[in-house]
Amino acid sequence: MTSETPNTSPSPEQIRRAPKALLHDHLDGGLRPGTIIELARESGYDGLPDAAAEGADRLDAWFRSAADSGSLERYLETFAHTCAVMQTREALIRVAAECAEDLAADGVVYAEVRFAPEQHLEKGLSLEEVVEAVNEGFREGERRARADGNRIRVGSLLTAMRHAARALEIAELANRYRDLGVVGFDIAGAEAGFPPTRHLDAFEFLKRENNHFTIHAGEGFGLPSIWQALQWCGADRLGHGVRIIDDIQVADDHSGEVTLGRLASYVRDKRIPLELCPSSNLQTGAAASYAEHPIGLLRKLHFRATVNTDNRLMSGTSMSNEFEHLVKTFRYTLDDMQWFTVNAMKSAFIPFDERLAMINEVIKPGYAELKAEWLFQASPSERR
Ligand SMILES: [Zn+2]
Numbered sequence: 001m002t003s004e005t006p007n008t009s010p011s012p013e014q015i016r017r018a019p020k021a022l023l024h025d026h027l028d029g030g031l032r033p034g035t036i037i038e039l040a041r042e043s044g045y046d047g048l049p050d051a052a053a054e055g056a057d058r059l060d061a062w063f064r065s066a067a068d069s070g071s072l073e074r075y076l077e078t079f080a081h082t083c084a085v086m087q088t089r090e091a092l093i094r095v096a097a098e099c100a101e102d103l104a105a106d107g108v109v110y111a112e113v114r115f116a117p118e119q120h121l122e123k124g125l126s127l128e129e130v131v132e133a134v135n136e137g138f139r140e141g142e143r144r145a146r147a148d149g150n151r152i153r154v155g156s157l158l159t160a161m162r163h164a165a166r167a168l169e170i171a172e173l174a175n176r177y178r179d180l181g182v183v184g185f186d187i188a189g190a191e192a193g194f195p196p197t198r199h200l201d202a203f204e205f206l207k208r209e210n211n212h213f214t215i216h217a218g219e220g221f222g223l224p225s226i227w228q229a230l231q232w233c234g235a236d237r238l239g240h241g242v243r244i245i246d247d248i249q250v251a252d253d254h255s256g257e258v259t260l261g262r263l264a265s266y267v268r269d270k271r272i273p274l275e276l277c278p279s280s281n282l283q284t285g286a287a288a289s290y291a292e293h294p295i296g297l298l299r300k301l302h303f304r305a306t307v308n309t310d311n312r313l314m315s316g317t318s319m320s321n322e323f324e325h326l327v328k329t330f331r332y333t334l335d336d337m338q339w340f341t342v343n344a345m346k347s348a349f350i351p352f353d354e355r356l357a358m359i360n361e362v363i364k365p366g367y368a369e370l371k372a373e374w375l376f377q378a379s380p381s382e383r384r
Pocket residue numbers: 024026188216239310
């Protein structure tokens with residue numbers, strides 16, 4: 001007696017309903033285009049591109065093409081607009097609430113969303129007020145999601161900008177708001193010329209406080225950046241880390257034998273989480289196509305790989321969209337999706353018992369239910 005459970009690729013609808021965990025998402029990279037237009041009007045910000053006058057869809061397209069353009073100036077301009085309309089308590093609450101709502105509607109059950117408090121001070125808010133407003137927004141979004149029949153839990157990551165000199169101050173802020181909605185710390189911004197070692201005092205402070213942090217490293221820049229983030233700064237996770245592929249050799253012959261260098265071995269041995277963001281990497285040139293994205297090999301080699309969105313607005317993406325691309329490209333099944341999701345949940349910055357409960361009570365049952373759906377489908381002959 002054998003039963004053959006179908007091990008086929010999930011449909012887009014199943015991908016959306018599957019529970020997902022997200023570790024790398026920027027608050028200022030995920031606004032709804034319609035919200036940008038409304039907030040700009042309310043706050044008197046007149047710097048939006050002309051496309052905004054033609055409506056939310058046109059503005060949406062503008063963001064994507066600016067991010068796709070390959071020009072760093074145009075890419076950075078997109079964030080100047082989103083940050084410009086996120087300068088008041090009300091605006092931050094709204095953006096954070098909608099972020100939680102949108103993620104929940106996409107089937108995300110756990111998310112760590114990051115933002116740089118120092119970028120929201122133009123209209124007089126204090127760093128503390130920024131953090132409190134965003135956290136209030138996330139709580140509001142979680143409530144609205146519940147009312148819609150969705151479940152999500154959102155934690156904040158406080159980001160310091162690599163080119164600025166406020167990392168220690170932001171790290172102290174993250175520590176103060178620990179247990180009050182903030183789950184960790186991050187460093188972001190251009191890698192070249194701004195090594196994470198510039199901010200050692202911040203990392204050393206967090207380590208002394210037994211706190212958690214991730215570092216944007218190994219996106220545009222190669223192995224030295226990953227090495228510094230891990231071995232000098234002590235990062236718990238790597239924001240992207242995709243260039244770890246440079247330390248992995250695949251033989252050209254038929255054997256396809258794989259050899260890991262010391263750093264790649266260390267990353268795999270120590271189960272260092274990689275916050276991979278496929279669509280974002282394509283836009284910044286870190287990979288040429290989904291098929292060539294290192295995630296395929298890293299998954300095969302059992303790195304602690306996770307799937308993330310980075311900037312949903314600029315990349316026109318969502319967690320479901322990222323998985324749809326991966327399912328199509330690598331023929332991933334629900335088991336693969338579950339593997340990435342459990343990886344992310346294991347790597348989250350909330351306490352171990354809560355991560356475990358999320359895996360055992362939410363994620364695994366969610367996938368089990370999806371995997372059993374074929375049992376209840378009418379056979380083709382019974383369908384009309
Ligand atoms: Zn990022």
